[in-house]
Amino acid sequence: MSQTTSTRSPLRKRSLTKNRLPGWALWAVLAGSVIVGAALSSLAGFHVVTWALFSAVLFVIASYAVTFAVEGRRKAADHLATSLITAAFIVAVLPLISVIWTVLEKGIPGLTYNFLFTSMNGMSGVVDNETVANGTSVLGGAYHAIVGTILITFWATLISVPVGLLTAVYLVEYSKGGALSRGITFFVDVMTGIPSIVAGLFAAAFFGLIFGPSTRTGFVAAVALSVLMIPVVVRSTEEMLKIVPNELREASYALGVRKWRTILKVVVPTAISGIASGVTLAIARVIGETAPILVTAGFVNSINWNVFSGWMTTLPTFIYRQLMNPTSPTNVEPSLQRAWAAALLLIIIVMLLNLVARLIARIFAPKTGR
Amino acid sequence: MSNTLTAGGSKGRTGDKVFSGLALFAGCLILFVLFCVAAFLLWQALPTFSADPADITGGEGFFSYILPIVIGTLIAAAIALLIATPVGVGVALFISHFAPRRLAQGLGYVVDLLAAIPSVVYGAWGMTVLAPALVPVYEWLAENAGWIPIFEGPASQTGKTMLTAGIVLSVMILPIITSLSREIFLQTPKLHEEAALAMGATRWEMIRMAVFPFARPGVISAVMLGLGRALGETMAVAMVLSGGALMASLIKSGNQTIAAEIALNFPEAFGLRLAELIAAGLVLFLITLAVNMVARWIISRHKEFSGAN
Numbered sequence: 001m002s003q004t005t006s007t008r009s010p011l012r013k014r015s016l017t018k019n020r021l022p023g024w025a026l027w028a029v030l031a032g033s034v035i036v037g038a039a040l041s042s043l044a045g046f047h048v049v050t051w052a053l054f055s056a057v058l059f060v061i062a063s064y065a066v067t068f069a070v071e072g073r074r075k076a077a078d079h080l081a082t083s084l085i086t087a088a089f090i091v092a093v094l095p096l097i098s099v100i101w102t103v104l105e106k107g108i109p110g111l112t113y114n115f116l117f118t119s120m121n122g123m124s125g126v127v128d129n130e131t132v133a134n135g136t137s138v139l140g141g142a143y144h145a146i147v148g149t150i151l152i153t154f155w156a157t158l159i160s161v162p163v164g165l166l167t168a169v170y171l172v173e174y175s176k177g178g179a180l181s182r183g184i185t186f187f188v189d190v191m192t193g194i195p196s197i198v199a200g201l202f203a204a205a206f207f208g209l210i211f212g213p214s215t216r217t218g219f220v221a222a223v224a225l226s227v228l229m230i231p232v233v234v235r236s237t238e239e240m241l242k243i244v245p246n247e248l249r250e251a252s253y254a255l256g257v258r259k260w261r262t263i264l265k266v267v268v269p270t271a272i273s274g275i276a277s278g279v280t281l282a283i284a285r286v287i288g289e290t291a292p293i294l295v296t297a298g299f300v301n302s303i304n305w306n307v308f309s310g311w312m313t314t315l316p317t318f319i320y321r322q323l324m325n326p327t328s329p330t331n332v333e334p335s336l337q338r339a340w341a342a343a344l345l346l347i348i349i350v351m352l353l354n355l356v357a358r359l360i361a362r363i364f365a366p367k368t369g370r
Numbered sequence: 371m372s373n374t375l376t377a378g379g380s381k382g383r384t385g386d387k388v389f390s391g392l393a394l395f396a397g398c399l400i401l402f403v404l405f406c407v408a409a410f411l412l413w414q415a416l417p418t419f420s421a422d423p424a425d426i427t428g429g430e431g432f433f434s435y436i437l438p439i440v441i442g443t444l445i446a447a448a449i450a451l452l453i454a455t456p457v458g459v460g461v462a463l464f465i466s467h468f469a470p471r472r473l474a475q476g477l478g479y480v481v482d483l484l485a486a487i488p489s490v491v492y493g494a495w496g497m498t499v500l501a502p503a504l505v506p507v508y509e510w511l512a513e514n515a516g517w518i519p520i521f522e523g524p525a526s527q528t529g530k531t532m533l534t535a536g537i538v539l540s541v542m543i544l545p546i547i548t549s550l551s552r553e554i555f556l557q558t559p560k561l562h563e564e565a566a567l568a569m570g571a572t573r574w575e576m577i578r579m580a581v582f583p584f585a586r587p588g589v590i591s592a593v594m595l596g597l598g599r600a601l602g603e604t605m606a607v608a609m610v611l612s613g614g615a616l617m618a619s620l621i622k623s624g625n626q627t628i629a630a631e632i633a634l635n636f637p638e639a640f641g642l643r644l645a646e647l648i649a650a651g652l653v654l655f656l657i658t659l660a661v662n663m664v665a666r667w668i669i670s671r672h673k674e675f676s677g678a679n
Contacts, residue, residue, distance in 0.1 A: 066545070092461045095495075133417070164396075190404070196604065197604045206406065209414065259386050287488075288490065291633050295637070298637070316490040346488055
């Protein structure tokens with residue numbers, strides 16, 4: 001457009017572009033503020049963090065001032081908003097990078113075969129002290145915690161999936177928008193917000209009432225986790241069942257198929273990829289829970305395959321215990337190494353579950369013809 | 371022929387009844403479980419309320435035991451919200467309106483990644499990396515802003531303070547606020563945005579005039595859900611904060627939250643102490659229940675035009 005006007009009159013072009021900063025202006029401001037930032041930072045004892053901070057603040061102020069002077073108040077406000085929002089994004093990404101870097105840096109040395117396949121049975125402070133004194137590799141590992149994590153999560157899934165699936169089926173297929181279904185929807189939403197420790201307390205209180213106080217087994221923990229897991233399963237399944245096209249149901253009814261057969265043979269199979277990915281995400285959510293396990297399953301150092309009796313350890317509680325109560329109070333390094341290795345393992349498991357969920361959703365997505 | 375049809379039909383009818391009965395049962399079970407959570411907590415907490423006030427921790431009855439940790443919980447959640455709300459909304463805007471289209475989806479995954487990291491890992495990171503890194507900042511604050519009660523010195527030498535716990539909590543609730551806000555920002559009617567731009571609005575003015583009014587209820591409920599999470603988050607606070615009595619200063623060791631109090635003391639608790647902790651859990655449950663119900667109510671009130679459900 002500017003070209004057509006420019007061919008008509010050169011003056012017109014100048015009035016269109018006169019209030020615009022040239023493209024290099026902001027880069028110049030950035031370079032200037034980085035240099036001044038370095039100078040200011042070295043006044044107060046040079047440090048990379050203060051340098052970056054001063055430069056960023058200077059850039060925001062200077063670019064606002066420059067655009068205000070040349071382009072006017074509205075453009076300046078736009079620039080200011082853009083810089084602040086970009087800054088917000090950088091601020092949000094920094095902790096993520098820091099967390100992942102820390103876990104990788106401290107976790108990789110400890111993630112050995114020995115760590116994965118030995119338990120902490122018989123590992124006392126004496127062993128750790130000797131390890132540090134002799135400089136040998138760290139003994140003891142998280143095998144018992146891995147076993148506990150798998151068993152407790154398995155039982156939690158076994159409880160949550162049928163209940164969650166059937167509830168979603170009721171909400172989508174059977175309820176007619178009555179008070180009961182509205183109540184269930186509302187309270188499922190509310191349940192997603194239950195603090196995990198309250199779910200743990202509930203399971204502990206419930207089993208404490210039946211089997212005597214301080215009953216702590218893997219199964220109690222599984223019940224606590226399923227309280228957290230059921231609402232997630234219900235929500236994701238409900239969403240998936242809702243997007244199954246009604247034509248499929250009607251075609252099935254037209255062939256004389258009963259409603260329950262229609263649901264089992266037509267509706268659920270169509271939505272199964274979404275349901276499976278939802279369930280996987282729910283597992284990924286509860287597998288990292290610490291607080292409910294802490295109050296329901298106790299803590300042990302040996303392997304326990306029985307969820308119905310005896311205390312159990314999971315990876316999160318293992319990390320927590322190794323960090324807060326190191327096996328050897330005088331030489332904490334072996335415990336720290338085990339804790340970070342377990343943290344790395346846990347993150348790998350959670351990321352894999354997330355990845356699997358996305359793959360399931362993508363590969364087995366139903367062909368709805370849309 | 372008609373015989374087999376009717377015979378098969380009656381069998382199918384039983385299946386229908388059984389299946390719909392099962393579905394109804396599962397639905398009611400959820401309501402029942404939620405009711406049970408409240409009922410069992412109340413049942414097990416009862417001894418606390420009938421006990422002699424002198425026997426309660428602190429020796430002055432349940433109310434003066436629970437009040438400081440309720441306030442501590444609220445302080446931690448308030449710090450988390452103060453940091454996470456502007457940053458979270460900013461990140462959501464960055465992804466929905468500022469980032470290049472091709473980058474935006476990948477950035478969305480990055481934020482989801484932040485949500486997938488278990489809380490115990492955040493706790494470990496907070497106590498080993500963040501807390502020591504913040505010590506010089508706290509010392510500077512105590513020196514230069516010590517006249518403000520919340521920055522009163524001497525600063526903690528370990529960095530395990532309420533402010534650190536609040537910062538870790540804000541990192542943890544950030545993905546919730548971001549992902550919900552992003553969904554709502556993306557649902558702003560394209561015509562509103564284009565109309566604003568066509569009138570000569572800059573991008574920021576367009577966001578202020580078209581996106582924010584549309585997304586306000588959704589963002590408020592996203593913040594409320596983040597608040598619910600921050601109130602109930604246990605491990606980060608239990609590991610990052612070295613707790614103690616209630617105090618105004620955020621950069622000294624001290625203060626405690628309900629969830630951390632329970633997690634730290636439950637494994638060794640028995641008898642009346644157990645009942646006390648369960649009563650504290652009940653209080654936490656009621657607070658988060660109220661916050662979540664308000665959030666869901668806001669969402670459902672604006673459901674028809676915000677789609678934030």
